[in-house]
Structures are given as structure tokens and as C-alpha cells.
Amino acid sequence: MTREEKILKNLYQELEKVHSEAQRNYKEEKIKIDQEELEKRISQSEHLVDFENIEIDKRWLEELFKEYLLALKKFGKENEMLTKKLEDSFERKKLDLEVLIKKVLCSDLNYLRSLAQKLEVEDNDLLFLGLELGKPVFKLYAEKLKGKIEFDNWGKGYCPVCGSHPAMAYLRKDDGKRILWCQFCGTEWSFMRIKCPFCSNEDQNSLRHFFTDEKSPYRVYVCDKCKRYVKTVDQRKIEEEKVLDLGWENLGTFTLDLLAQKDGYSNIGTLFGV
Numbered sequence: 001m002t003r004e005e006k007i008l009k010n011l012y013q014e015l016e017k018v019h020s021e022a023q024r025n026y027k028e029e030k031i032k033i034d035q036e037e038l039e040k041r042i043s044q045s046e047h048l049v050d051f052e053n054i055e056i057d058k059r060w061l062e063e064l065f066k067e068y069l070l071a072l073k074k075f076g077k078e079n080e081m082l083t084k085k086l087e088d089s090f091e092r093k094k095l096d097l098e099v100l101i102k103k104v105l106c107s108d109l110n111y112l113r114s115l116a117q118k119l120e121v122e123d124n125d126l127l128f129l130g131l132e133l134g135k136p137v138f139k140l141y142a143e144k145l146k147g148k149i150e151f152d153n154w155g156k157g158y159c160p161v162c163g164s165h166p167a168m169a170y171l172r173k174d175d176g177k178r179i180l181w182c183q184f185c186g187t188e189w190s191f192m193r194i195k196c197p198f199c200s201n202e203d204q205n206s207l208r209h210f211f212t213d214e215k216s217p218y219r220v221y222v223c224d225k226c227k228r229y230v231k232t233v234d235q236r237k238i239e240e241e242k243v244l245d246l247g248w249e250n251l252g253t254f255t256l257d258l259l260a261q262k263d264g265y266s267n268i269g270t271l272f273g274v
Contacts, residue, residue, distance in 0.1 A: 005252065007075050008251060008252070009248065009252065010075060011071065011072070011074075011075045012247065012248050012251055014071045014074065014075070015068070015071055015132055016247070018064070018067045018068060018071055019132075019135060019136045019139075021067070022060070022063075022064045022067070022136040022137075023136045023137075023139065023140055025060060025063075026057065026060055026136065026137060026140055027057065027060075030055075030056075030057045030060075031137075031140055031141060031144055032054070032055070033049065033141070033144065033145070038145075038148070042148060042149060046163075047158065047159060047160055047161060047162060047163035048145050048148060048149065048160060048161050048162075049141055049145065049161060049162060050163075051102070051105055051134075051138060051141070051162050051184075051185075052102045052105060052106060054141070055098075056098050056101065056137055058098070061097050061098060061133065062097070064133055064136065065090065065097055065133060068129065068132055068133065069083045069086060069087060082121060082125055085119055085120060085121055086119070086121070086125075086129065089119045094118065094119060095115075095119065097133055100115070100126060100129065100130045100133070101130045101133050101134040103130065104126075104127055104130030104131055104134065105130075105134060105162070105164065105184060107165075109123075112126050112127060112130075131183065131184070134184060135183075135184065135185075135186070138162060138184050138185040138186075139185055139186045141161070141162075141185065142161045142162075142185035142186060142187050145161055151187065151188065151189040151190070152189065152190045153190075154189045154190070154191075155190075155191070155192075156191075157180070157191060157195075157196070157197030157198055157200065158197070159180075159182035159184070159185065159187050159189070160187060160189055161182070161185050161187045162182060162184055162185050162187070164182050164183075164184050164185075165197065165198060165267070166180035166181055166182060166191075166197055166230055167181060167182065167183035167230075167231075167246075167250050167267070168180075168181045168183070168230065168231050168232065168233070168246050168249060168250050169181060169191070169197075169221070169230050169231070169232040169233075170232060170233040170234070170235050170244060170246065171193075171232060171233070171234045171235055171236065172235055173235040173236050176193075176236065177190050177193075178190065178191050178192070178193045178232070179191070180197055180230070181246045183246075183247065183250060186247075194207060195207075196223035196225065196226060196228065197230060198223065198226050198228040198230075198267075199223060199225055199226035199228070201223050201225040201226065203225065206223060206224040206225045207221070207222075207223055207224070208221075208222060208224070209221045209222065209232070210222070210259075212255075212256070212259070215237075216237070217233050217234045217235070217236075217237035217238045218231065218232070218233060218234075218253055218256060219231070219232045219233075219234065220232070220256050220259070220260050222260065222263075222265050227264055227265050227266065228265060228266060228267055229260040229265040229266070229267050230267060231249075231250070231253055231256050231257070231260075231267075233246075233249055
């Protein structure tokens with residue numbers, strides 16, 4: 001593991017602690033689910049909740065933002081300027097945290113690029129911020145909605161809870177089944193191996209995968225019809241005792257994102273897909 005990867009891993013672990021604490025502090029009554037709307041969505045085979053319309057506790061969100069900045073400052077002097085810009089932008093009301101989260105969720109790249117230019121930060125800095133601030137509350141909703149539908153029978157390429165496209169996938173150790181993963185709410189669901197989760201293409205001639213090392217568990221599945229990709233971990237090729245943490249796997253395999261993008265593929269569902 002390189003020095004940069006170690007720093008990234010440490011930052012990821014620190015943010016996971018921040019997320020856990022934030023989830024414990026989020027009040028149960030703030031998780032509001034419209035039962036009538038939920039039943040309607042289930043009957044129409046739609047994803048369970050529209051996160052773009054939920055209200056996030058603003059005071060809680062501000063505290064999470066402060067903790068995020070503190071975590072960022074711990075890892076690398078290069079983050080000091082970024083955290084100062086974000087802090088100043090928030091105080092001057094140039095940065096609306098809830099709007100940012102929802103724009104990241106719906107992959108509004110025009111908004112992100114415009115805001116990044118205005119705040120003089122990188123697109124990916126805002127994408128990462130929106131993702132990290134949204135994950136704790138989205139995961140709480142996903143936990144509350146468990147059991148409402150059978151995720152193994154969902155059969156669609158987008159998340160059954162929030163409707164987002166998958167950031168990663170893995171091939172399950174027991175049966176080799178492909179499991180897609182949502183980085184926003186942490187939901188996992190099964191999906192056909194020979195099918196693009198983005199455009200539903202099933203033509204084997206335009207679906208393929210590449211890898212950097214034949215012995216590596218990492219693959220990148222690409223679709224030549226829609227030019228999208230999804231990184232995949234073959235769980236059958238990793239150590240028996242290793243716990244698969246897809247949040248870290250997504251960040252730790254960013255070089256695969258760069259390779260895929262260099263060849264003209266994209267994945268808006270993943271951090272480096274802008």
C-alpha cells in the first residue's frame with residue numbers, strides 16, 4: 001500500500017467513525033416515511049423512497065459537516081485550504097449542505113461543476129462532501145425499510161431503496177452471483193451477470209471486462225453500448241478471513257476508475273465518475 005493509499009484508508013476509517021456517531025445522534029422521529037406513498041411504490045415496483053424530497057435535520061447536518069472538516073484536517077496539509085474554503089462558503093451561505101447532498105444523489109453534474117467553480121474547489125471535493133454527509137441518514141432510512149421488498153428478486157440495475165445506480169459490485173463467494181452495491185444507502189441487491197445495470201444491454205458481444213492482474217479479485221465490467229462501467233470484486237478470490245468493505249474497496253480501487261475513464265467509459269454512480 002502506497003503512502004497516499006494509507007492516508008486515504010486512515011481518512012476513510014475516521015469518517016466511518018464520524019458516520020457511526022452521527023447515526024446514533026439522529027433522532028428516530030426525524031426519519032419520516034409516508035406509508036401510503038411507500039405502498040404505492042411497492043405496488044408499482046418502484047424504488048422505496050425518493051430521497052430528493054426528504055427533509056434532513058439541519059442542526060444535525062451542520063454538526064456532521066463540522067466533524068467532516070475536522071476529520072479532513074487530520075490527514076494532509078493540502079486539505080487545510082479546502083476545509084477553509086468549505087467552512088467560509090458555508091458561513092457566507094454560498095454552500096447549502098442539504099441541496100448539495102440531493103444534487104449529488106441525482107448526479108446533477110452541471111450543478112456540481114458550477115458550484116465548484118464558484119467556490120474555487122474541485123468537482124470531486126464537492127461530490128465527496130455530498131456523499132459523506134448524505135450516507136449516514138440514507139443508511140438509517142435503508143435500515144428502516146429492510147424487509148419491505150425482497151432485494152434478491154429486485155432484478156433492476158438501480159438501487160431498490162433510493163434509485164441510485166451502483167458504484168460497485170461483487171461476485172458472491174457461495175454461488176458466484178453478482179451483487180450490486182449502492183454507495184449512498186449501502187443497499188445490496190442481486191443482478192444478472194451478463195446484463196448491463198445501466199442500460200439493460202444483454203448482448204454478449206458488447207459486454208466485457210478487463211483487469212490489471214489475472215490473479216487479482218478486481219474486475220471492471222464495461223458496456224460498449226452505453227459506455228458505462230462497474231468495478232467488481234470476486235469474493236471467491238479474496239482471503240477467507242477478509243471482511244468485504246465495499247466503501248473502502250470503492251475508494252481504494254480508484255486507479256481502475258481512471259483506467260476505465262481513460263478508455264471512454266463512465267460511472268456517475270461512483271466517486272470518480274464525474
